[in-house]
Amino acid sequence: MSHVRGEAAVLVEPGRLEVAEVAFREPAEGEVLVRNTVAAICGSDVHRVRAESPFFRDMRDHPYPCPAGYPGHEGVGEVVESRSARFSPGDLVLTVPNHAYMASFARYQTIADRFLLPVKGTGAPTVQLMAQQLGTVVFALKRFWPEPVPEGSTAAVVGVGSAGLLFQQLLKHRGFEKVVAVDLEPGRLAVARSLGADATVHVPGQSAEEVVMEATGGKGADLVVEAAGTDGAREHAMRMVGQHGRLGFFGMPEDYDMRIPYAHLFVRQAQLITAVGGAQLEPGLPSFRTALELIGDGSIRVDDHITHTFDIKNIADAFDLAHNRQDDVVKIALTFG
Template sequence: MRAAFVPEPGRVEVADFPVPRPRPDQLLVRMRHASVCGSDIHVVHHGFHDEEFLGVPGYPGHEGVGVIDESSGDAGLPPGTPVLTVPSGRLGCCFAEYQAVERRWLIPLPAAAVAETGIERLLLAQQLGTTVFALKRFLRSAPGARDGEGGTAAVIGAGSAGLFLLQLLLRRGYDVVAVSDLDEGRLAEAARLGAARTVRAPGEDFTEAVLEATGGRGADLVIEAAGFDATRAQAVAAVRKRGTVGCFGYPELPGLSPFPVDRAFRDTVAVEWCSGAQFEPGLASFREALTLIRTGAIAVDHCLRARCELEQVPKALELARTQAGGAPKVHITIAPNG
């Protein structure tokens, strides 16, 4: 099979490998499509890789869809079944023609859903599911949500995750007063999806925009979905007293990071972090995401505009890293017809 791999930090290549042999707890999946997650960039370029996975085919891709191979399957997932693959991020190897995946991290896709919606769109349920899971955590302490009502919210980062969170907040009745990003094209998408105001960083000040929109009070909930120390500080500055900051963005670097503890302490800010959607019982958030996509409740087509093929995975990762062209996400076609 053909597969991308990371021979050493900072470099991605594509080469030939043997088709993996699944363990007893795994099934073999013929991959159809994949997409680049922001965490993949951190793994390749920012020191978040696992040494034992350097050189492993398909690593670090973990957002994928495919079909159970003819040589694999079980009573619940027979050969030919389309599946969403949602392995724990550090175990993903979907930048390859085949991937061995633990049975517990495979979600079958009904034939009707594939026919009506398209397997490419259903792929986006992987990341949408992580944002559904994250918002559940963030709303545990957010003002307004505690009373069953929407409030004011703001989002830093208009990549695919930020735009999904924007839509989910609007569905919950929140007034999303501001969305910030470095790219004008992404901000145009945020405005189209319902953001009341967009903030082009670094020229415009996100905190000032949020305070202006809320009469100096700050937003009830500020979600940081960009993954920088500076933007986490902006989130704390823009949230109201006793409000909630939701940290969705990946750490900027391994190890200790600066954080405005004094400001968060004095304003009694609740800070919620999010990881581990793959370990939620029943993979509930991913299944909810599939329903949201099937019903058209959440728009995903903006995540399918930047496209590469398997042989172009190095290019795909570079496009995602540089945000070239303002694409919220980079899609990888592996085997369009299975």
């Protein structure tokens, strides 16, 4: 199948996505052409598309207009053409691209085989799709807490959108006795409770620090994960960490600079760890393989995560909803007619 054409979203300028019919590049050696079944919007996509801060305006991977399908990087589809020894036409795959291959907001995408994993044909594509984001969470938690979890440990997650809900479940799976969920949206906190959060905090009406201190007998959390991608969330996280605790910052920066309560962290001797990106660069994609296993055996529930679905033609509306976070949205999927 050469010179295949189909619909794709094109980021033509900051904040403006247009849908057009485009021709897709033929695969080179070691690449395949995938017909996407479903894609999803990541929080980082919203930042990249809107480019509202100097940091995101400067970090563009491409000049405008960007390549078709950018910055989509969460997708499930079928191989329709292959120049790879590892994949054949008809294979169902999870796409986990690096920046050079971000193109999931399109009917087709050409991608290197090293950024693909096979998926079973029996599961729902929207469930399999969640293994991309879960893989990045698995990778991050290996950085935040690589060793066994001591008995009685407490963790907190600030921002329980899709990534935060995955962190919450994975922390429980790893052995944290208590997990506290913090968010601005009551609907997301309700989902967090249904997935096993031991306590929830609706900020700014409640004090995240007070709830965590009460849950830990005044000690503070052993690990606080920020999964919202905002400086406000990171400020909450820094106030919640306990003595010799750890801060895991997962969200991308809002801007170049932010305020750090250094005296607070100094007194508590807290450790700050970042984990933005990197899972795609692990040889053999082990974090994503683990994610597929955790979803497949039911250890991590993802059926509550995708709350809204849009056709690719309406991707602008989908991004507006993802940004405004109305209608109890958690995560948005995109389909292709």
